[in-house]
Amino acid sequence: MDNPWWHSAVVYQIYPRSFADADGDGMGDLRGIINHLDHIKGLGADVIWLSPVYPSPQDDNGYDISDYQDIDPIFGTLADFDELLTGVHDRGMRLVMDLVVNHSSDEHAWFAESRSSKDNPKRDWYWWRPARDGVEPGTPGAEPTNWGSVFGGPAWEYDPATGEYFLHIFSRKQPDLNWENPEVRDAIYTMMNWWLDRGVDGFRMDVIDHISKDTTLPDGMVRAGSLYGDGGPHYMNGPRNHEFLHEMHERVFAGRDALLTVGEMPGVTVDEAILYTDPERGEVDMVFNFDHVWVDRGADPWLLYPLQLTRLKAIFARWQAGLADKGWNSLYWNNHDQPRVVSRYGDDSPQWRNRSAKMLGAVLHLHRGTPYVYQGEELGMTNTPFASIADFRDIEALGLYTQAVEHEGRQASDVLTVLRARSRDNARTPMQWDASPNGGFTTGTPWLAANPNHVEINAAAATKDPDSVYHFYRRLIELRHEEPAVIYGDFTMLMPEDERLYAFTRRHGTTELLVIGNFTGQPARAEIPDADAWSAAELLLTNAPAPTGLLLEPWQAVIYRRT
């Protein structure tokens, strides 16, 4: 079989709400995206992944969908969507939609029917359960299991109309669909085919390792200090997950060309990922794992744990080795759920921001896999200085804050410190287009305030400055398109025990690449076999003056090539 096109592709993610607002209502829209397609083309990306634009009450910014086959009026119309799709295709790029089918909105017609009575034909499309035996329905502790929701509070909502509970792993406005019911699966496949027939080029599948649950719904373990049990082991990577994805593949993707499918899978292991992405099995092309963005999390969710570079390297080394022969990796630092990587694993101070953002880009993009760039990452956009809880908008930040401070007795200041560093709203501040008010994102009042540093960090300044993060990312993408060793080279981690330098080689035929990134604000020398020969090799790209020997400057990255 020929190598699939997405092996050499780079994906750019748009979070439409925060990308560009063309009509001045403070919310990004499809017209705004259409107006800025050349920015993405100019960067060299091959694919655009669009976060959800479907009709939605926007409880979780569109990840709560009330109609899968239309566009929310805040973003535009289906005609605008078709124009966007044409604009993307005309530029030789592809468009991948977000597919959110672990749950729908509680305002979806399916759920309205399901909740209307116990004998409604759609009752079984969601997870309805009676109260726990012997406990008064609707009172605390009567929930069918002890699971906590990802966004705080219990994972079950009592519905007085029928006296039963429905399951919601996320917000109470995101009831989980029951994939055990074949009618649910049929309806989803029909909807997916409708979008593909319209011309879209694939799907990014939201929490798609949550669709198969342990149908006996056991209680979860309760961590010290927590109010709820962890249902994760009972709803992640459940018994029928592979079966469902294979069925989806047969019913939707088989026989269609040139698609890209990527499953978001919190908690997925390397061994499971090999099965999910082995082309012979016909499930998905690649998965998003979370190991490298959970590496700075510890047992206590309200403590900050600094990055330990050796752990980060061990994670990447394991994934690179695991998917070397079968399957394929996706590569990302950022998306709409993660804090900005330059603030998280780099140094966002004025002195090192530009350099450390480039170093992080170089290290990630030189791995084997398909890289994803999240809007603003190519500018080195940083976390935002949120002053108080009133500045946050994310349902997760607000829900977890309430649970921690009001119900678990945590110090508000401790919780705020962690939210400032880790909250998803860091990723969701408006795209910084220029130095004008609101970063040129809107002429109205933005739904979430722009980062004050838009005056310096913005697309207009970056595209003009040859030394910008933007032009460095452009060069990284170009390198992937030009150099087969970046796509197909094997991967060898060097210096795994070193806490300062991230170093590896990629070898493809007679070509060998050496990549080193300095993760510190101090100079550091790479002690690797063959160091002298390497330092005389062709230096393809760096973000600082060429080093003497392999002595790297603070936050420097180097990419050498030899044949």
Ligand code: TEU
């Ligand atoms: O995210 C799933 C997910 O794992 C997140 O809940 C993540 O672990 C957490 O937010 C980290 O802080 C997907 C979407 O990407 C996210 O935006 C949605 O809120 C969520 O599913 C529910 O649809």
